[in-house]
Amino acid sequence: MGLISGITKIFGPLVEKNEEFFKNLKDAYQKSGIKLPFISYASLMIFLSLIGFFYASILTFFILYIFTKSMFISVSYSILVGFLAAFFSFIIMYFYPSQRIISRRKKIEGNLPFVLIHMSALVDSGLPPYQMFKLISEFEEYGEISKEFKKIVRNIEEFGLDPLTAIKEAAMRSPSEDLQQLLFGFITTIESGGNIKLYLKTVGEQTLFDYRKKREKYIRTLDLMSELYTGIIVTSPLFLVAMLAIMSMIQPTLGGWSIKDLVWLGAYVIVPSINVFFILFLNTMEVEM
Helix, strand or coil: CCHHHHHHHHHHHHHHHCCCCCHHHHHHHHHHCCCCCHHHHHHHHHHHHHHHHHHHHHHHHHHHHHHHCCHHHHHHHHHHHHHHHHHHHHHHHHHHHHHHHHHHHHHHHHHHHHHHHHHHHHHHCCCCHHHHHHHHHCCHHHCHHHHHHHHHHHHHHCCCCCHHHHHHHHHHCCCCHHHHHHHHHHHHHHHCCCCHHHHHHHHHHHHHHHHHHHHHHHHHHHHHHHHHHHHHHHHHHHHHHHHHHHHHHHCCEECCEEHHHHHHHHHHHHHHHHHHHHHHHHHHCCCCC
16 A cells, blocks of 8 residues: 555545535646645645644754753643644645646646647648647647646547537636636537637637737836846945945944944845845746747
């Protein structure tokens, strides 16, 4: 019996009894693309939270007891740290699928305009929808979109679903609203007897236009951020060091802090922290290429 299977066997019944509590997590999990049954993931989440509690509690207890020799303080703080470790372990695993969805959505929407151009070309050549999805699913360059299309192919070949039902199932579990709208529109166009070539061409042109607008907005924002970065990170520290150097000749302390400590704080804490903030901010607003 594997470790995951054993954990699922122990904590699986608890997850099933509290299905309502895990409802939101399950909805997000189905779109996250994690290749593990949900009940196993939820069981693993509970198991790691308990491991975090016991490990953090025991480690904190021994460290505090060595330095304080107080049983009361050691036990009290070790329990508190254990609960905090368990809480953060649970929270990290609870929101990890949501972070995966955001990451997958960015990758899908970055490749979608080019996939639509490919789809339109394949339909123009007379390829049936099923063969079109199968061919695109084999292009690893399309990343997450190829994985989503592989689900359509799997639903048809392995589960015996008809193409439209297979597309609908994949659309409902897609992390990208744009891809959902594309697939549902694809189904509606076929069911209503519409022109699928015209549909893909129209949607492709609109999606490519939106993609270019996002790129232009992103580049303009980068220009603004580069100016802010130059002013805040490059120029300000130089001005601050010069000002503190002059102040040190007049008064060696400022607000109870020595000038040397203030320079150290600015150079090794404040400036690196602002750099990290800029990197994280740019990462959150990045448009997938």
